[in-house]
Amino acid sequence: MQEIRDTIKEVIYAVMPITLVVVLLQFTIIWLPLEMFLQFLVGVVFVTVGLILFLLGVHIGLLPVGEMIGSSLPKTGKLWIILFFGFLLGFVVTIAEPDVRVLALQIDLVSDGIISRTILVYSVALGVGIFVMLAMLRIVFNFPITYLLMGGYGVVFLLASFTPPSFIPISFDAGGVTTGPMTVPFILALGVGVASVIRGKSSSSDSFGLVALASIGPIIAVLILGVIYG
Template sequence: MEAEIRFGDFVREVSLRQTHISFNELAAYPKLDNKIVPINRQNEKLKVSLKDIYRILGPYTTVRFVDQVKAVIPLAIYLMFFQIFILRQGIADAALICGGLLSVMVGLMLFMEGLKLGLMPFGETIGNTLPVKSPLVVVLGISFLLGVGVTFAEPAIGALKAAGQIVSVEKAPYLYAMLNEYSGALVLMVGAGVGLAAILGTLRFVYDWSLKPLIYLSLIPVLLLTGYVGIFDPELAKIIGVAWDCGAVTTGPVTVPLVLSLGIGVASVVGRGDSSLSGFG
């Protein structure tokens, strides 16, 4: 089965620095007797030195680590200058911050590689296989469950729940209750919203719906409701921010790759429109 790859990924892979290593350098030569006949013995374990490990993994990891350096370092420099020149504060615990940035870059490198090799092929395989072998109702149910599941796995959801600990119950009682006492229900409702969006995206592919009406029908009522609550209910107005933040945290590093790959898989099976550029929207 042929697979398409992005030209940028192809160029990045073929441009890796490669070093050829002879197998004789990795394995010891067999001992010979006086008649130049190898002495029979048990096979020895293959020994790989740290230098050889670097030669093998270095070209593979260097490119991926440099990508994360290019993404993190500019942001770190911006925050440093902002703190020094705008906030007029020095950088405390610089060594600890540098160690944290290094850990972030290494973690992002491993995380992105895991998404590329594990999560995205998983979603695309489901999108390719499920519509062929199962009826539409099953496809919609699986899409909904995936939307709920990836929301619980989203790291930003945990950060949102942790933010509830700094909310004052006297100043914002509804917000405090939502982020502390009913945090599980909040995450479940956010997951249900993602699952519903996945269902609508699947139906859009099946029935060839346009994306614009779906955006208008969902966004305009939300904007009207936000304006009404902000003007006529001061207490509920305090949860408007977290309501919109819940929509932002669902577009995180776990939800987006899985939903995007699932949409690409479904689009390739349905075969309507430009499936190579399709997504759930």
């Protein structure tokens, strides 16, 4: 019960500031139509309830399961299993990420369907999956994360020189939306589980940096789309 109360307070404290700002603007500057303002208030209620349920689900289900899967994979003693399931889990959790779908919908509308939602979602998911796999490889062999970051962004800047300018901001937005509420908890828990088995609990900090690496994959994927469509 304490966890439920803490989650409710956390969500209320998070949602309340933006609600108060909009209410203040409503009665001072913007004066939205009454129907639209009431829709906003109903949306605030839905968002609050949804975030409470989502965060409870993360704490009850996603985090424990992600860490358990991560701690079970190294026990197989097979590198390819760790890499394959790292890729697969990064891929499927990105498909479920709501932020990615919102971005894909907006790009689909702006591009008049030239870049479809399906292509963008699966391209971003593929990029995340590949870089989560590389992050697993980094945890196993314990080489510095700076090598992957420098190499990844080197590829990004190289591709950016061959990509139409309109794709560059989209690609970096795609990297940002992968740091959403679905992807981050699961990937971090997965990395903690893998690192805790391979080098013990004292080395669980090796799991951090997975989100930074995972955000590079979608950037590269969308830039490649730009090269193809351009």
